[in-house]
Amino acid sequence: MDSIAEAVPVVGKQALRSAQMRRRLCEAAIDVLCEVGYEALSTPMIAARAGVSRGAQTHHFATKADMIVGAFEHLLQGWEAARSAAFGQDLRNVPFETYLRFVWREIFSRPSYVAAVELMLAARTDGELGERLRQLLASPSGERDQRWRQLLRFPDTEKEEQFQYMTLCLLRGMAVHSSFNRSDTRNEAVLEAWIELAKTLIAKEGSAGAPARRKPPGPAERP
Amino acid sequence: MDSIAEAVPVVGKQALRSAQMRRRLCEAAIDVLCEVGYEALSTPMIAARAGVSRGAQTHHFATKADMIVGAFEHLLQGWEAARSAAFGQDLRNVPFETYLRFVWREIFSRPSYVAAVELMLAARTDGELGERLRQLLASPSGERDQRWRQLLRFPDTEKEEQFQYMTLCLLRGMAVHSSFNRSDTRNEAVLEAWIELAKTLIAKEGSAGAPARRKPPGPAERP
DNA sequence: AGAATCAAACAGACTGGACTGTTCGTAACT
DNA sequence: AGTTACGAACAGTCCAGTCTGTTTGATTCT
Structure with missing residues (x-):
C-alpha cells in the first residue's frame, strides 16, 4: 500500500x-x-x-503533461513492485512459462496496461510527452532486457533479443485486441501455444532450460 | 484515384x-x-x-463521431483496395510469406494503421463509437478469416485460427512499438523469423505448403 | 423545351460550455 | 519569518453543435 x-x-x-x-x-x-x-x-x-x-x-x-508523466511513472513503479514482490531480483531459477503467465495476468491483461498504450500512442504526436515517457522507460527497458537474459539464456543473444521483442509485441497486440473486443477467450490458449513454441526454440537454441527450483509466484512476498 | x-x-x-x-x-x-x-x-x-x-x-x-466513423471506413476500404489490387480475390496460390510481407509493408507499418489503433483504443471508452467501429470491422474480419484459410490450409482449423490471431497480434504490437520508438530496425528480421516459424508449423501441421505459382505482388494490377 | 419549384450542397456566424494555466489569498509547517 | 500546501476565482482559448442565408443541381408542369 x-x-x-x-x-x-x-x-x-x-x-x-x-x-x-x-x-x-x-x-x-x-x-x-x-x-x-x-x-x-x-x-x-x-x-x-x-x-x-x-x-x-x-x-x-x-501542467497536464506533468500529471500524465507522473501517472505513467506510477504505473511503471507498480509493475516493478508487483514483479519484484513475486520473484525478487534473481530470475535465474524462474521458469520462462511461469514468468510469462505472470506478466500477462498481472500486467498486460489489465486495463491499466491499455491505458499505458494509449499514452504511448498519444506521445507519438506530442514530441515533449514522447521524450519524457521514453526517458522514463529507458531504465526499466534495460533492466527488462537483463531479466529476460536470465530467464531464457539463449546462446545466441541476438536470437534471444529477437524472441524477447516478439514476445513483447505479441502480448501488447493481445492487450490491444482484447481491449477493443471486450476480452478474447483465445488469449490463454495463445499464451500456452507461445510457451510451447518458446520451449522448442529454447531446446533448439542450446543450453537453456535449467530445472526450476523456485516455487511458483503465489501471493506476493515482501522483502 | x-x-x-x-x-x-x-x-x-x-x-x-x-x-x-x-x-x-x-x-x-x-x-x-x-x-x-x-x-x-x-x-x-x-x-x-x-x-x-x-x-x-x-x-x-x-457529428464528430460520424466524421471519425467515416474516416475509419475509408481506411478499411483503402486496405481492401490495396489487397485486392495486389492479389485479387483468390489467395490459394499466394505463398504465405508473400502475403505477410505485403500486409506489413502496405498496411501495418504505415502511420495510418497506428491511427486506426488509436481509434480502436478510443472506442474502448466510447460505447457508441466502439459499436460502430466493430460493426464496420465485422464483415472484413469474416473475409479476412476466409482469406487466411486459403493461405494456410492447416488441417486443424482451430490451430489455424490461433495462428492467425497470433500473427495479427504480433503485427499490431510491432506497429504500436515502432510508432512509439520511431520505427524499430528489428521488424524486418522478426517478420522473417515469424515466417520461418510458420513454415515449420505448416510442415508439422500437415498438408499445407502448395507450390507458389502466382507471381509476387509487384505493382498493383487493376481488375 | 423552358419556366417554376424543390431539395441538396455549401458558407459563415453564433452560442453555450469546458478546459488549461495563472494569480491571489490563507493556513500549516519548519 | 519564510517556505510550502492548499483553496478559489479568473482570463483566454477552443470546440461541438446549431442556425440562417446563398448557390447549385434536379424535377415537374405546361
Whole structure:
C-alpha cells in the first residue's frame, strides 16, 4: 500500500503529506484514464476523482503533461513492485512459462496496461510527452532486457533479443485486441501455444532450460 | 484515384460532388489523425485541412463521431483496395510469406494503421463509437478469416485460427512499438523469423505448403 | 423545351460550455 | 519569518453543435 511512499525518502510531516497527495493524484489519474480514455481525460476530472481541490492538483503537477508523466511513472513503479514482490531480483531459477503467465495476468491483461498504450500512442504526436515517457522507460527497458537474459539464456543473444521483442509485441497486440473486443477467450490458449513454441526454440537454441527450483509466484512476498 | 467514387453508384452531378467531398473529408481526417493524434483532432481542423468550409463538413458528417466513423471506413476500404489490387480475390496460390510481407509493408507499418489503433483504443471508452467501429470491422474480419484459410490450409482449423490471431497480434504490437520508438530496425528480421516459424508449423501441421505459382505482388494490377 | 419549384450542397456566424494555466489569498509547517 | 500546501476565482482559448442565408443541381408542369 505504502511501498511507494517508502521508496521516496520522507523526512518531515509536510513531505509525507506531499508524497501521499502525489500518490493519490497519480492513482486517480490512472483510474480516470482507464475509465474515460486519454481523449476525454481532464485535470479537473482527476482532481475530483482524487477528492481534492484543483488548486492542490495544480500545485503538485503544474501542467497536464506533468500529471500524465507522473501517472505513467506510477504505473511503471507498480509493475516493478508487483514483479519484484513475486520473484525478487534473481530470475535465474524462474521458469520462462511461469514468468510469462505472470506478466500477462498481472500486467498486460489489465486495463491499466491499455491505458499505458494509449499514452504511448498519444506521445507519438506530442514530441515533449514522447521524450519524457521514453526517458522514463529507458531504465526499466534495460533492466527488462537483463531479466529476460536470465530467464531464457539463449546462446545466441541476438536470437534471444529477437524472441524477447516478439514476445513483447505479441502480448501488447493481445492487450490491444482484447481491449477493443471486450476480452478474447483465445488469449490463454495463445499464451500456452507461445510457451510451447518458446520451449522448442529454447531446446533448439542450446543450453537453456535449467530445472526450476523456485516455487511458483503465489501471493506476493515482501522483502 | 477515383476507384472509391466508382464503387458508389453515382447517378447525377450532385451525387458525384457529394461523394468526392466525402472522400476529401475522410482523407483529410486521416491525415489530421496521423499528424496530431486523436486527442488533438477537431472537426474545424479537418475542414481546414480539406480546404472546405465548416458548413460543408457538418453537412456531410453531422457529428464528430460520424466524421471519425467515416474516416475509419475509408481506411478499411483503402486496405481492401490495396489487397485486392495486389492479389485479387483468390489467395490459394499466394505463398504465405508473400502475403505477410505485403500486409506489413502496405498496411501495418504505415502511420495510418497506428491511427486506426488509436481509434480502436478510443472506442474502448466510447460505447457508441466502439459499436460502430466493430460493426464496420465485422464483415472484413469474416473475409479476412476466409482469406487466411486459403493461405494456410492447416488441417486443424482451430490451430489455424490461433495462428492467425497470433500473427495479427504480433503485427499490431510491432506497429504500436515502432510508432512509439520511431520505427524499430528489428521488424524486418522478426517478420522473417515469424515466417520461418510458420513454415515449420505448416510442415508439422500437415498438408499445407502448395507450390507458389502466382507471381509476387509487384505493382498493383487493376481488375 | 423552358419556366417554376424543390431539395441538396455549401458558407459563415453564433452560442453555450469546458478546459488549461495563472494569480491571489490563507493556513500549516519548519 | 519564510517556505510550502492548499483553496478559489479568473482570463483566454477552443470546440461541438446549431442556425440562417446563398448557390447549385434536379424535377415537374405546361
